Structure formats: C-alpha cells, structure tokens
Amino acid sequence: MSASNTTTITSIGAPNRRNTELAMLVFAVAIPVFAFANAGLAKHGTVPAGLAEYGLGMGLLAGIAHLIVRKFAPYSDPLMLPIATLLNGLGLVLIWRLDQEPVLGKAMAPGQLEWSTMGIVLFVVVLIFLKDHRILQRYTYISMVLALCLLIAPVFFPPVYGARIWITLPGLGSLQPGEFAKIIIAIFFAGYLMVKRDALALASRRFMGLYLPRGRDLGPILVIWALSLLILVFETDLGTSLLFFGLFVIMLYVATERTSWIVFGLLLSAAGAVAVGSTEAHVKVRVQDWLHPLALQNGGVTETAQSRYAFGSGGLFGSGLGEGYSRLIGGIASKSDYILATVGEELGLAGVMAILLLYGLLIERGLRTALAARDPFGKLLAVGLSGGLALQVFVVAGGVTGLIPLTGMTMPFLAQGGSSVIANWALVAILLRISDTARRPAPSPAPSPDAEATQVVRSQ
C-alpha cells in the first residue's frame, strides 16, 4: 500500500525565505534612493551629489546584513530586515532633507549614517555571537541590575533640554542609555515572568469579573511602578517612564493571560501621570502645551501646534519631499522628535499611514515570532521587544500628533539619534535570532535502534 493517501497532521515547515528577503531588501534600498533623488531635485533642482555613494553605501550595508542573516540565521523572518532597512534609509533621507534648512543647525545626516553603520555592525555582532537566545535567560538578574544602572545613570548628568535622559562620556559624545535599557529590561522581565507567571496567574481571587492577585504578588508591579514614577520625577521624562511601565504590563499580561493586570496597569499609570504631571515643573509644561497648544510662547504658538500645522498643511498627499516648511517648527528637535511632522507635511496622510503600517508590520512580525517560538522565554522576550517598539512608536507618534503630551523619545530607525538607531538594530537582531530558532524545521529524529522491529511481520 502506498503512503500517498496517508492522512496525517503534518507541520508545514516555514521555508527558508532568504531569496524573498533579498528581493525585498533591494526594494527597500531603492525606495530611499528614489526619495533622496526626489528631495534633491525639489530642493536644489539637481540630483544630489552624494546619490550614488549613498545608494551604494546603503546597498552595501544591507547586503552585508543579508549575507550574515543567510549564514547565521537562515530560517529567520524575511521581512524584519527589509522593513528596518527601509525605515532607516528613509530616516537618513529625511534628516538630509532637514539639513538643507540652515536654520535647523548643522548637518546631521553624515553622523546619522555613521550611527546606522555602527547599528548594522552591532546587528551583525549579535547575530554572530548570540547563537541561541536562551543564553540570555542565564543573565536574568544581571540584566536587571544593568538595566537599573542604565536607567539611573542619567540622573547624575546635567539635563539636556529639560530631561535627564543623557549620559555624557567625555571625548566620546553622549548617549541615551534608556534605548539600551529597553532591550535589557525586556530580557529581565522575560526571565523573571517565565519563572513567576504561574504564581501571578493562578494565586488570585475573583472579584467583579477581575482576578485580584494576592498582595504579595502585587509586589513586583508596584516596585516597577514606583521605579517608573521615580524616573518621571528625577529624569523628568514621560516617555521612558511610560515605556518601562507599559512594557512590564504588556509582558505581565502575556505571561499570565489575566486582563486584571492591564486594568491595574492603566489605573496605576493614570494615577502616577496625573500626580507627577500636576506637580513636576518640566512635565507640567509639556502637559500645558498639550492641553493648550495655541497658547503664545515667546511671540509664537507652541511646538505642538506647529507640528499639527505641519500635518494639516500636508493634507492627503503632502507637499512633496523637500517642499515643506519643517524649518518653521523651529525648536530643538525637528530632526529627532518631530521628524514624523516632516513626514506628515511632505508625504501627507498617505505617507504617514505607510510609515505607521511599516512599523505595524515590523511589530506584527515580532509578535508572530512570539507565537511561533516554542520556549516560554523566547515567547516573552519577543513580545517584550516588539511591545517596546510598539510603545515607543505610540509615544512618539501620539506626542507629535497631539494625542498625548509630547515627550523626548525617538521614532525607531527614522529619527536622528545614535543610541536609538544602534539599539534598535540590536533589537531587530535579537528578534531575528528568536525567529530563526522558532522557524527552524524540527530536526529529523535519529534512527532508533529499535527501528528494525517496526516493520510488517507476515505470519503466513
């Protein structure tokens, strides 16, 4: 009897999708080159001088990253690298375009290109040296200490534009440790919740449809909450504090499947935000700007209002790259915090939606990786990393569009900022590593010594 009509449940192994990735990557490099030519033509009437170098450089970086993925993570997700490359490339073009406005300060695109190169180098290093994401599980509590150090360190440095989120290394420049802490704390949460999730999920009483955890199990969430409030008070940075608390609540919810954690998280963060927002001076200013964007400051409206004007004047299809008036946003952060306003003005609603969808796809691939991952640590880590990315996009996009008070965070990959781009490339590398493990076809079982016994025995 042939086995051809055997009906069984077969697992469809995810095929190796490296060629798809390569095709998407070529596409992802071509789009920013096109955008660069477009911006140059609009701004100066000629194709920008560095176009070929820029295209070749981007192509080279993307090609190296692709070859490394092909070699070291052959079964990983085919979309993350192209999407990250596209966002990074578009970010470089937008920064170059803003560099053409002399009022916005010195050129930052070359610097950002260097940071992106370093980001890809870190991406390659992570893929080569992190053979298995479960190794990170060993460093659960070390990562906690490290993340706390990174979070607390900026308190000892002078505030930059009102927020203490920078540490300055003499001779090396400054960096935002919060971006790296985002990854490290996700590792800690994943390791911690993997061990504790049963206690957090099962030891609870039911009250009004909500599972109320025991008082002693509430400890960790209260500690993290207090910590994020301390960040808010001492570093005066809403974004970082929101990111860490939100990340913890997301991972707690995913680990325990209890909606009550989300309710508690929202209540606690609302209470904390109101308390700090009405007392702390710097945060108060941000909240006032958010509530009253048209209030006059120094003879003009607030930056928040300016960025909303930018979105409004962009309309549906935008003014075209290089033809907007992003210089009028003024302020200090038009290349980092407000870069989405430039997208909104020059690419319009259609462009903003495409960019947000790209982030959405990147996050979706991360969550898909979490679904496919077989080990609980990998699942939680993938959820944590993509959840952190999602929160960051929400905080920035929400701040720029006026949904929540603006805070000093960067749009991952798109915005100017060295720490951000490096940390996010590392984040994508870890996600690719988890997805490579998750999608790797199961090894064929070793032939058992008893295999000969499993055969037809004819008694006649």
Next chain:
Amino acid sequence: MSELTLTVMRLGFLAVLWLFVIVAVQVIRSDLFGTRVTQRGARRADDRSRPPQQRQQQVQQPPRPQPQNNRQRRGAPTKLVVAEGSLAGTTVALQGQTITLGRAHDSTIVLDDDYASSRHARIYPDTDGQWIVEDLGSTNGTYLDRNRLTTPTPVPLGAPIRIGKTVIELRK
C-alpha cells in the same frame, strides 16, 4: 525642475512606498506556516455518521485504491498508522495478521514509551474481518477514543487508540 516632474515624483514615491507595504503583506500571506490538517477531520466525521451495520457489511470488500473524497465507496482499513508519539508516521499494512504492540522487542510495533507495558495490546481481525483491539493486561491501559478497554473491542476506521503517548489509527 518643472512642477510636473516633481508632482509625478511625489505621487510616484507614495505609490512605491505603498507598493512596498503591499508586497510585504503578500510575503506574510505566503509565509503562513504551522500545522496543516489533511482530510483527517473530514474522514472521521464521515466515519461517525456511518451506521455500524453498514461498516460491517463493507468489511469483506477487498481493499482497493479509492478517490479520497468519495463518500460512497468505503472499504475496510488497509493500514495502521501511528498518528502521535515517537513513532509518528509509521504505517503497517493490514493483511490479516495480528499486530502486537508493546515495549517487547518482538512486538510488531515496538513502543518506546514509558507508559507502555512490554506486551501491551494486540490488534487482530476476527472471523468476519472486523479489526479488534484487545488490551493484554497492561499496567496503564489502552484507550479507544476516551474509553479504557476492558474487553476486546471492534476498532472503527479512524478511531484513535491511545497507548501512553502513542496514538494509533486504522485507515483506508
């Protein structure tokens, strides 16, 4: 630079950006993976809906290759398939011989399973060709669907026989 060229480039850029998004979604569509259930559910439903008398009438028919979705013609089981467990995928043709299951090395199917006894169960055809499963006094029992076997029991087509972590089915 003429206004027209710039407008074309501006809209062209948006189109290309959206094209990337759409292609990415297509890649996700073609990238679905996981498990695929092949016919088994449909076939079991067929078997349940079929009255047992009809099954016994058909038992005598010789096995023959059949179209897979044909509801009309059904034959006796022609093979025994290990659906789950470490031996998943193993098939044994049913040709009227008795099949023994257990950890003993002379069993037809040697179960590498902590919950299996050395001589755990046997599956044999009775006089009119109906396949019967019988527990041979095993420690942890043999289950047909969800019921622990106490007596020799006829095995319907596609019903799961459970021994420890191993699941066995008779199929056409």
